[in-house]
Amino acid sequence: MNETGGKTKAGTGMPVQPGRPFAHRLLADMLRIRRMEEKCAELYGAQKIRGFLHLYIGEEACATGAMHALDADDNVVATYREHGHALLRGVPMDAIMAEMFGKAAGCSRGRGGSMHLFDAARRFYGGNAIVGGGLPLAVGLALADRMQGIRRVTACFFGEGAVAEGAFHEGMNLAALWRLPVLFLCENNLYAMGTALDRSESQTELCVKAASYKVPTLKVDGMDVLAVHEATRRAAQQVREEGGPFFVEFRTFRFRAHSMFDPELYRDKAEVEEWKKRGPIHSFSAQLKAAGELTEDGFLELDAEAEAEVAAAVAFAEAAPWEPVEDLLRDVTTPGATR
Amino acid sequence: MRISYREAMRQALHDALASDPRVFLMGEDVGRYGGTYAVSKGFYDEFGPERIRDTPLSELGFVGAGIGAALGGMRPIVEVMTVNFSLLALDQIVNSAALLRHMSGGQVSVPLVIRMATGAGRQLAAQHSHSLENWYAHIPGIRVLAPATIADARGMLAPALADPDPVVMFEHAQLYNMEGKLPDNWQCDIERAAIRRPGSQLSLITYGGSLPKALDAAAELARDGIDVEVVDLRVLRPLDTETIAESVSRTHRAVIVDEGWRSGSLAAEVMARIVENCFYDLDAPPVRVCSEEVPIPYAKHMEGAALPQPAKIVAAVREVLNV
């Protein structure tokens, strides 16, 4: 397995040495997301993390494969289920964890929480908690690049639930009409809260919708990190070379409830169990082991590194100070803007 | 009988669905999921998917469809998950529902009820914590309700459905778990404000999720011998100026509590009416306790500081009474 992605520095994350084989880096990043989020669930139970917490568990191959196919200075727009995207975009796990704790050292000063991770320096334009809200923003980021002569891709992640919103259709049309470099990455996990795709869409082939705006499309197994990577790489390359948008659908599944408040009355346990068999981490590690590219010890080493990073992030978040209440009114507008 | 606000609302919806075949409930995850706040739990099995209609994430579309269905002879109850997402449907509510009666020269009516959760307090951060009741209360052509008690949760839906014009109902998310006794006479009007606690020294005027906070503050003040009256607006449009003015003329002082932001708030409108109607009865300038002018932050202590709280209300009352 070789470096198909070329420039993938942005997605490599911190503790994984760049000297490692590409496949190991993908696996390591999926493990980092998984272990971080398992800890988040635990911390939610302990009331350290509050509000809404939407876990990405089961879907890690999507962010991992995709982020490794982007350039370091590409823009990324994400949803409220964005912990993994932020992490692999290079937002330090410390800053993510501190954000979830509501600490001032968090990547959004504790103002945003789980659903609003931001890192402008890394061109990570946030967790947006309005379904579909990120799509027009992505179109605008790409428009700004185009108008300023900057060659860059704007990757926009969203769930399949968003395709029912006007923002999807309006954004798709604008991007296609103006031939803007937007990479629409749809994480189709088949459910929008309790609503299955076939009960919310007359046309369940999402690529057909994008294609109706003359946006080129690819549909790919979102449980297969290499397939995600390859599809995103090809799509990003086409966007870079030809300028117009591209739509990629990842078929995936969330293993956990929609949020921590969801009793999951709308789907069968059996369906979840069936998908879990195709879990992206164990299927990829099994594949690597079968090919002689990974040993059990090698896996345990990556896992231990992820666990250590999580432990350090939690310790950091615990120790970080609270923002003083006197600062409540800061950052509503930009200081000095009207002078 | 002690029930929760959620249960009271559930019973009201159940009555409506059971008694009028024109009534149906539609919205995101009202069916199989059981309702975001579990208000419609069990309805899907009982009334079926035609009348408990799960919608895609298409707020503009399904709210607009509710307006059309009302025009066409149905009595839809449209649930928009929260006020935050109702912004995607604002056009249909403001440009169609509220205006059709007038623009048609009185030919058509839109007998529609739109329910939505509102408010902050659960660390859901800025995009999920809006209190935009006043945006809707600004619009002629719609009636705006804010049930804040078990009885109003039980009683307001029926008259709202009987209203030939669109009614927007705000259910503060912090109220769903509130428990209390359902009085025997829970039937109510959707015209008048209500005095929830009689008092003589000051009128504490509020609505929705701030009512329990105002009552807490009043109870605390009572322990120090300060006797305030608590007025629950209940109906945010049209405002019951008479009840407000009657109360303030008696107490000569007013504090208004509103989870909306201060600028352009409903509290500002109430204050204006007090000044218009009771200026010469006032012993002190009215004071407002509103949300601070900041998007609601995630961190608990910051969110708490941004919102009206009993301690802030107590302080405001003491300021006005100078005690």
Ligand SMILES: Cc1ncc(C[n+]2csc(CCOP(=O)(O)OP(=O)(O)O)c2C)c(N)n1
């Ligand atoms: C405009 C809007 N409507 C409703 C919601 C409430 N809501 C939050 S997430 C969600 C489901 C979205 O599903 P999908 O887009 O498939 O993303 P997933 O959660 O599956 O990742 C809903 C209905 C919202 N946040 N924004």
Ligand SMILES: [Mg+2]
């Ligand atoms: Mg989904």
